[in-house]
Amino acid sequence: MTLIPTRRTLLAGLAAFAGSGAVPIRAAARSSRQTKRPPIADRRFVSLAVETEIARVSVGTGDPELRWLFANCYPNTLDTTVEMGTLDRRPDSFVITGDIPCLWLRDSAAQVHGYLSLARKDPALQTLFRGLIARHARCILIDPYANAFARDVTAGTPLSWAKDDLTTMKPGVAERKWEVDSLCHVVRLAYGYWRATGDRAPFDARWGGAARTIVATFRAQQRKDGPGPYRFQRATESATDTLILDGYGAPTRKVGLIHSMFRPSDDACVYPFLIPANLFAVAALRWLAVLAHETRGDTALATDAIALADEVDAALRAHGRIGEGAAAVWAYEVDGYGNTLFMDDANAPSLSSLAMLGCVPRDDALFRRTEVRCWSDANPYFFRGRAGEGIGGPHVGLGMIWPMSLIVRAMSSDDDATIARCLHVLKTTHAGTGFMHEAFGADDPSHFTRPWFAWANSLFGEMIVDLTRRKPHLLA
Template identity: 60%
Template structure:
């Protein structure tokens, strides 16, 4: 399959939505892009897919604190973008069912859908519509995991075969309901994170039913399988593409690894294949997420067996991370590695997609004051990282998926969310404001010298993350929003 045909979720260029990518969307999804002309922000009220009174009130509250008119307009358009354009609500067995698409592709990614709704979580107790959304998404994710815990993306119709052109000929065990089957540790972590954050905020036991418990056990089982202690496990993946990052080497099993207690990963959260199969940020996220899920299992269900199993696996992976997860840079600094193989080989880089090394404090996998993480984060935002780019218009972290010189604004948002330095935060806000190419939205990647060249004009995860940043600043550092940038 050549690049022209391989219009995957991370390679839709600016303007391409009027061509092949747009034609791939159902009419209801395409319509959501029509009322969003450059600079005008939101779809018309009649075109919005889902409405929350609490979110509307939050938009008004936070907007009043933002002095910069363009930054304020971007917040107004970006923060509700998930609700406005990506939520499909239904019921299953009399309970809410929320199918949250990633944006320009009408499929649900476990990672993206979780990240898209979490910016609204602090409002959930104020609005029954948000309660229904979170309950519905927890339920949908649980049922999806039970279809296939190795899949990263799912169809709205659980009986449908994938209609993603790039996935039609994948050599892997594709089941009905699966849109794409790239094994990414973080997919399961994000589902566990969604349940934990909702439970912590609401103490609502309703979503944590038998289906959730079965899905949680499937998460633990799958992560254990991919420790590959006695066998490579059941997962393999091959894709015909002229991009080597779209497939896994060695007949689909991935690069060699030695069983050391870490979890083998096929693909990064960028959906690019791993070079070395132990992706350290994802393993760190797994430790945190397993313990979070264990607390929900124990407190919401009294399921001490599931909790003990999850904690035991987390402890094992944590011990392996202490032994195998760090490396020395050429200048002698010790940092978290990005990927290792258990044989002593390690690579340092960072990719903008979260979980990343830069994003570990944001994910609460490490403390923001942790010296090892601070050294690692500094190295990520420097020439020590081959995917850190500094251009005339914007600097930040990208990744191999889009190409050299392409900065992902997501990395700037994560840096600002993780920083207490007002100068750093203001610098990130200025670059975010000035790299939207006049659209009012956050893109996947922008050219570091020419932001008018960008990928993905409908990327709900990045839009929501930007909104999350401004809500946090409004509550914790309002002076940074009230002063000129």
């Protein structure tokens, strides 16, 4: 039987922790900045391990602005976006994105990823992860092509812009944009939880069914035998919100790559073979194979996942690059006919995020060449301005830098000067809010989108924890 900590128990524990003085926050006392966190009683989820981690990292962070930002951002997902419940007498976790009250598979998985290292020693976090892994499995079994879901699996979409979409909208689906990375992020979180805890509890028959559905969906979207079951159109003035050719997207030559009709930004692909998403899929399929074998003894699923990973990997090597030899870089999108698009988008998976996500080794030469090109004028969505430089994307327009791109670069880099530049821009562009945003103006940080964007906040906190381990002198 799973023991689910009550909110009263967790709040009592946090109150005792706060009054104990057991972990002094020496550095925080030097700052006059006021916390931006909700009062303890208003926080949606409480983890004593996370509170201890905030105190530990704060002590080692001498920069008062970074220390303040970390204390606000790192727990933001727990403080504001988690809704705990039970289903079939087991934990159920619903994690919204922030200012949009729905669960995105990608965002929810990424929002809690930075707490994985603490899960082994915190039963409350284990309950959260078990509930979210179970919720993800339920969502995938409802519709593996959907990117976002409602809390009530029997309800229609609560999103006004999705109500009239020309696609198969099932109860519980909030938006149905097919994005390969949605399923990859789900696997990454489940694999990370298994590696961090060795807990088999989430990997039940329902999860096994969802895992088989992931592999089957990836195979269907290779589209070897026809256009497949997915199509999508939306009546909109924005070309990036719908698909051409009766909702099936641009034509491709079927080379073994997986079609992703939308990017992780929720913008439509120009060419349906999104290379960072396919690289992510290869890694996710290998992780899924480990999970299938080690948690369920499902050799058939593990073998199937590895076979598909090998096939997609070979297709990437044959069709996913621009240039040859030592000059080659990864393309952003291709169509299999030889047409390629080079750019990068701040959302992950991006070309810049491949090492951070575990898709390639950090010292991989092809990745490093690609990253350099992404952070240059060769990328049409690389912007420079008075506030700094960084990568954006078409989602919110030109001249808008996404903090996420700077966070990803800092987490991917081993160069002190590069990381220091990223930290400087991040701490000087939050417009006094104490949080990260979706994007800010390259010349005017007071012009920003999404004041409550939990993924960016959590990723910032994850970065600071990472730098505490790798580069503590940059925070001192």
